[in-house]
Amino acid sequence: MSRSKEGIFQCSILGSAAGDCIKHLIIDNPCSDDLGPFLYNTCLRLPNLRSISELTEAVDESLGLVEPLDLEVSSDIVEVINGKRGREAILRIAPQITEWDLELTAGAAELLLSGNYDGNESLTLASRETLGAHILETDKSKFPSLLCKLPNLHTLSIPQTREDFEGRDAEVVHDSILSLSFPFATSLRNLSLDLERDDDRTTSNEVRFAAMFPNLQTLKIRFRSDNLTEIDQEFYLLPKLTSLDIFDCPFLFMHTLVHVLSLPSISSIRIKNIDVPIQPPTEDQESEELRRLVRELESYPSSLRSLRLQFPWDLPSRVLDHLVPLSSEIDVVIAPKPEQSRSSRYGWRGRSDSSDSDRVLELGSLGGGVDSAGVKHQHLFRRRSGGDNAFKSTKELVDWAQERVYSCGTVDDVGLQEMSRMLEPIRDLKEWIED
Numbered sequence: 001m002s003r004s005k006e007g008i009f010q011c012s013i014l015g016s017a018a019g020d021c022i023k024h025l026i027i028d029n030p031c032s033d034d035l036g037p038f039l040y041n042t043c044l045r046l047p048n049l050r051s052i053s054e055l056t057e058a059v060d061e062s063l064g065l066v067e068p069l070d071l072e073v074s075s076d077i078v079e080v081i082n083g084k085r086g087r088e089a090i091l092r093i094a095p096q097i098t099e100w101d102l103e104l105t106a107g108a109a110e111l112l113l114s115g116n117y118d119g120n121e122s123l124t125l126a127s128r129e130t131l132g133a134h135i136l137e138t139d140k141s142k143f144p145s146l147l148c149k150l151p152n153l154h155t156l157s158i159p160q161t162r163e164d165f166e167g168r169d170a171e172v173v174h175d176s177i178l179s180l181s182f183p184f185a186t187s188l189r190n191l192s193l194d195l196e197r198d199d200d201r202t203t204s205n206e207v208r209f210a211a212m213f214p215n216l217q218t219l220k221i222r223f224r225s226d227n228l229t230e231i232d233q234e235f236y237l238l239p240k241l242t243s244l245d246i247f248d249c250p251f252l253f254m255h256t257l258v259h260v261l262s263l264p265s266i267s268s269i270r271i272k273n274i275d276v277p278i279q280p281p282t283e284d285q286e287s288e289e290l291r292r293l294v295r296e297l298e299s300y301p302s303s304l305r306s307l308r309l310q311f312p313w314d315l316p317s318r319v320l321d322h323l324v325p326l327s328s329e330i331d332v333v334i335a336p337k338p339e340q341s342r343s344s345r346y347g348w349r350g351r352s353d354s355s356d357s358d359r360v361l362e363l364g365s366l367g368g369g370v371d372s373a374g375v376k377h378q379h380l381f382r383r384r385s386g387g388d389n390a391f392k393s394t395k396e397l398v399d400w401a402q403e404r405v406y407s408c409g410t411v412d413d414v415g416l417q418e419m420s421r422m423l424e425p426i427r428d429l430k431e432w433i434e435d
Helices: 007-013 035-041 057-063 077-096 106-116 143-147 175-179 204-211 251-260 283-297 317-328 390-408 413-422 424-434
Strands: 024-026 051-055 099-102 122-125 155-160 190-195 218-222 243-247 268-272 306-310 331-334 367-370 376-379
Touching: 035 057, 035 077, 057 077, 077 106, 099 106, 106 143, 175 204, 190 204, 204 218, 251 283, 283 317, 317 331, 390 413, 413 424
Parallel strands: 024 051, 051 099, 099 122, 122 155, 155 190, 190 218, 218 243, 243 268, 268 306, 306 331
Antiparallel strands: 331 376, 367 376
């Protein structure tokens, strides 16, 4: 939205074939006086617009979505007219939108979604920042009934805050939610949950909610607690899940989470912790936890190909040694510790978080490194394809190279030069190690 006033947009893009390519709108300045005119004059000329992000309560206030603006109440006639025109415009384009990112009341959200219940494919429902409105926490919430009107959702993200501090013993996912029959139960493929809580409890309802969707392929979930003792009394089947992203999992309960999840199709697991706990684990506890985690993962199906871990502190080599046996079957990477504290709720939004965690230096053995930006990395070697014995295959290759060099001797200069060229990386490695 903030770029819409630029000359190149107004004169060369809007109304042209290039403008027809615009599919995603970010309302990055919802308090602007230009919001109404922008929606009316610009968005109605974007025929292929399919996605709108960051529709917050400020937009509701500017446009009067639920309670239309009244000329008799406001002293600013221009503001009211612009708001009414903007409201009219967004309701006109709403039926063509298939992806919504909303931080609104249930009434305002339903007003926008009602134009095309069947066509909504991706939805982010965030609690309003100033009110901490309930989404899944209570049977009085109107959001679950709204979700029950969306039969074709394939992506759902719920960043839920609790700022009213009422009902401290309430579930972050109410029991009544688990008894609902969501029409998108079989169509949902991607689920992101960031459920804030007042205390340190993580209950089984949170995992049960995810297990309600049998065709789920990716799950991102943030635990805001210091233990997972309440989820280890049962198993949770996610038969089609291939990618699991866990944020802020209590370090000493990683093995518990891996144990209770039944994931026959899993391919990738990522565990990312950002905040240092009040009582950090001792080195012995770290060692024991990774040993337990490896034991659980060794019983996982052969579909598992990747494990990525990130912690807010550096683990000793003695602790990391427990992960080495896994690398014979899967890729194991320890990403560098995060440089910043927990990201804001606006940074979560259920989307991929791949900033520093993806800056991993790939080497051939356990160790560490520093990239050109001075960022420290820890890592483990990648899996050996086909379960090959690395020592045996490497030794056979070295023996062959040695025999080839001897056979060339002084009678085959071309062959000797070719072998020397091919062994150049080995020479570089030798010099690097000796230095």
